[in-house]
Amino acid sequence: MQSSVIEMVYTHRHEVIEQWKEEMINIQEGEFTNGAAQAAVTRTNDEFAALIIDTLEMDKEEARLRLRSFSERLMYSGWPLSYFTKGLQLFRRVLLRFMTTNDTIPSSKVFETFQEVENWMDGIVNQLVDEYTGSWEHTLELQKLALKELSAPLIPVFENISVMPLIGTIDTERAKLVMENLLEGIIEHRSQVVLIDITGVPVVDTMVAHHIIQAAEAVRLVGAECILVGIRPEIAQTIVNLGIDLGKFPTKSTLRKGIESGLERTNRQIVNL
Template identity: 65%
Template sequence: MQPSIVEMIYTQKQDIISDWLSEINNVMPSGLAKKIPNEASDETNKKFVELIIESLELTEEAATEKLNEFAQHLIYLGWPLSYFTQGMQAFRRVLLETMSSMESISSKKVFETFYEIETWVDSIINQIADEYSGSWESTIHLQRMALKELSAPLIPVFEKVSVMPLVGTIDTERAKLIMENVLDGIIEHRSQVVLIDITGVPVVDTMVAHHLIQTAEAIRLVGAECILVGIRPEIAQTIVNLGIDLSKFRTKSSLRRGVETGLELTQRKIIKIENDDERIDSR
């Protein structure tokens, strides 16, 4: 940027900051203004405009680093991208108004420097937008990793008996992962009985039931038997009201009952010994 423009900005620094703070308060997103106390908002606004002006003295690399650090902090606190874009647009308006009002700058000079200011402000907007984009991509990646973790692997609890606990909402993508994990687990653990525990699934609608039926059918095709456990009363009522047919595979109200049934299907049962401890008896 031309030294004359930088000098003008620093000469009028206090007026520019004052005018920008008034502008940014007018364009602050209403939802954000309600969530953030006035003192915190004013302090952040002042830091933002001072950082913008100070970046003129820094190298491009140092300015980028400082702006990214500031943006990352506000992203973490939940500030929207619109705060930065509208704030930078307001800053551009203030600069041009300040420059236009100075008698020492000719109209021709204003026109010549307009492009430089536009380029500078747009570069900052693009930089912050890129930072937000990177943050969103990182968040999406972490969510996908969490999704895979929630799609728990098949857990062998006894010989030939395995459990897959499900937690959270089941959508099409997650249902695909569940089926892949359960089929791979059956082969790996040589499971004959698979318990699918839906205690942690908040809602079982037609789509979720369809995915469960598909999974149960796939389990049957690889030579194992599926038992659906953890059906709460409200889930049972929903299944009945929706007319969903789960008669193709066994259902049990709790994981314990499911384990007992699984042991019976593999010719074993839980018995009590004299000291009241329980053990597995194989016949």
């Protein structure tokens, strides 16, 4: 960046930022910050404008670290990336308009100066996009790992009886995880009866039923018995309408009835004292 341009930006820093903040109201009133406290918006705009100008005198590594810290903090606070990219575009327009209307650059240097300002703004935009993207990908991977750990647990409820509660949509990837946890859990807990509870599964279609049948068959092959529980009336009607055959293993309407059936199959029962 030309030293004369840097000097101009710092000399008229206050005027440029004030013009930018006035025009940012149009973005603030849009969809990006609806519901945000005005004090938080004002504080964030002040910090963002100061950071933009300060990057002029930072080396690439320092600017990268400052932008990363700024973007990560605001991303986790719920600020959309589009708010800042639009803000940067607006800052560029305000700065170039200020430079041309106040005759702060000679006519022979106009194109060169505009190109330098474009490169400066583009560098910040690219850095923010990279940081937002990287942070979201990292967060998404952590969430996926957490969901995998919690999405299909096999829970021992009585000796030799375990329950696997399923919640949410069952796709092919999750069905593989269900199968792995099911078989490993049967061996670990020495389960003789496994209850697969589909109370929390919103839709049971042909694919979901196929995955459940495969899981039940795998349970049988390792020497245990599978009982499908949590079949609501609407699910039962869907299964019948689709012509799905679940006759290979027992089914119960509730988890309680499934546990009672499991106890009977292991020669036990619940009695009142």
